[in-house]
Amino acid sequence: MKFVLLWSDILFFLLIAAVVAGGAWASRVEHLRLAWRQVGQSRVGMATATVLIAFVLVAMLDSLHYRERLPGTQGEHLLGAQENYAVEVRSALDAVLTELRTRTEKTYSAPLATHLFAKESLDADLGRDFPRLKHGGAHLGEDLTAHDHDIAAKAIKGLGLGLLGALAFGLASLPLRRAAPHLAWNAQLATVLVLCLLAGVIVALAGDYHVLGTDKVGQDVLYLTLKSVRTALLIGTLTTLIMLPAAVVLGLLAGYAGGWIDDVIQYLYTTLNSIPGVLLIAASVLMMQVVIDTHPEWFATAAERADARLLALCAILGITSWTGLCRLLRGEALKLRELEYVQAARALGVSGARILWRHILPNVMHIVMIAIVMDFSGLVLAEAVLSYVGIGVDPNTISFGAMINTARMELAREPMVWWSLAAAFAFMFVLVLAANLFADVMRDAFDPRVVKR
């Protein structure tokens, strides 16, 4: 086994480290600590944060990549020849979900089904019928009378399992509860309970069935949706991360320095802003495709190429979306530089760069934080649309947009293949709703203009 660090993995873990470090810093600053406490006291805030953390955990598992070692022939091994690794890059999530990943059917099958979705001619004399699934409900054998009963029994077992898991979590988090008794732990525990029950049922059923059905090439839809989470989170977070330095530096500089610097920066973002977003993205993605396709030698594996495309997409989305934050920060810096403490610092001879770093930047951090969470949900939704238009992620990357795009064709079938669409939309809805609600709570807590009740 050889670990593979894709660029997006590095950035993703860097981001998580930055969030943790930022949290540690914020807990030392009085007004930020108060704001975070307000988030923690809000029931919606705790519940949505729990859901988001669950998504982040899935994405983190999916960001630990490795390449399996190929079993070399005996002779090679003795000669100490170079070890060979599989071309395919897998992640820890793939390893956990090996069962789901490998148990593919021939084509579509409905959730929890035991037979394929389409009729096939089985035998010369039997005529056309629905063929039996290779894996879905295989343990039942030919006797299908127990099908419903089996599902119900497994689901109940799963509920029990989920209850146990939630109980264990509740007991484990008791010290935390004691340490911070005023936070909305009950809402958090309720969310954990719901998540655990859902996960329990899915785990109990996934061993023998395709819980969310299979797609056109027979892949398990549950596996695809779980894999899509990473893509969605990466696009939602890395885009802001990539644009952040430029937006902050240029925005503060324009507001603080004024004069021709302000003019140039304003001209820059007005120009970028005046190009319709989708078109700029389309043009840039088209060009990126040309660059990537004409330089196949840059990438060792298909995963690396897909990863490069994902990052490039993030960068392109970032370039088109940093202007809003930049303008906000410019306005704020314009206000801040007239305040007494900045004047005092200037009178004491503190250099401009130091004033920006020590006195202005900490006082606009709340705007930056609000912008990050507010942008997230829009970006997740944008990914799906862009992938549909054909300017999204690499065709090999599993994403919500790609899932919707492939499933869309099947709506015309009779009866309809609805499960991959439903699964993608449902997961996306939960993720985006949680992000939207959390962003609202954050904004209420951090924005000083919102009147505290």
Place this chain on the structure above:
Amino acid sequence: MLAYLIRRLFYALPILIGVNVITFALFFVVTTPDDMARMHLGAKRVTAEAIEKWKAERGYDKPLFWRTEAAGADKVTDTIFYGKSVRMFALDFGRADDGRDIAREIKARMAPSLAVAVPVFVLGLFAAISFALLLVYFRATYLDFAGVVLCVAMMSISGLFYIIGGQWLVSKIWHLAPISGYAEGLSAAKFVILPVIISLVAGIGSSARWYRTIFLEEYTRDYVRTARAKGLPERLVLFRHVLRNALIPILTGAVVLIPTLFMGSLLIEAFFGIPGLGSYTIDAINAQDFAVVRAMVFIGSALYIVGLLLTDISYTLVDPRIRLS
């Protein structure tokens, strides 16, 4: 006023030039015409002659900025930058890959785009303002809370879901409207009604929530307190005072969108088979027709700049305190 307008137009020019330079850099410097040809011709082993032929057909076989061997003005004019970028200011966009004139195509496709975009804009504004008014009228009650939750839930649903779900429900199950297509003249209404309704539903969540906060902000003003103090019923405070004042930011904020209505909507037009500019753009993106994409970027930016100009003018029209100078 006129002097101000003229000056603003001159401010707009550098921005348009900037857009032009960016698209030029993107399309001809980041990726050279050779790369584009190789991409377009597909196969890995493309002959040099095929590339040259592809470039010659599209007029890409010229130097970027300067033609040393030519005489006189041709040194500048017979280049890619002049032929492909500067000429756009004269609305000369050249030909698409299928040989058609892009400018003429754009003219023909504007009407279907507007047939969808204008009703969506007008009705959407009306619906969102009405819904926000309703929420504000019942503010701080459970109805308001439920309405806000509904708004957040609606804006968390992917736009694709509204389109796919709407097409499935209305056209396939209820057979109320054709699933896609378009017709000229009045019979277009039949095809336009479903996309308009779907766009309305998809957009109302975020805009109603946004307008609600504008209304609520207006409620904190002094004149509201005065109106209440003189004994006006709450209903009149809302409709006579708050609504009128809140409409200023709402309407002026919407003005910037008016020119961009010409561009149509990419998704809606693609799904419903409406032959507007949005589906033209999507087709060009999928066919990697660089000339069309370049033209649409330029037109979109020009329209947006016009929108900014209109916003400035509308401010002076609705708010007498603002003077243009």
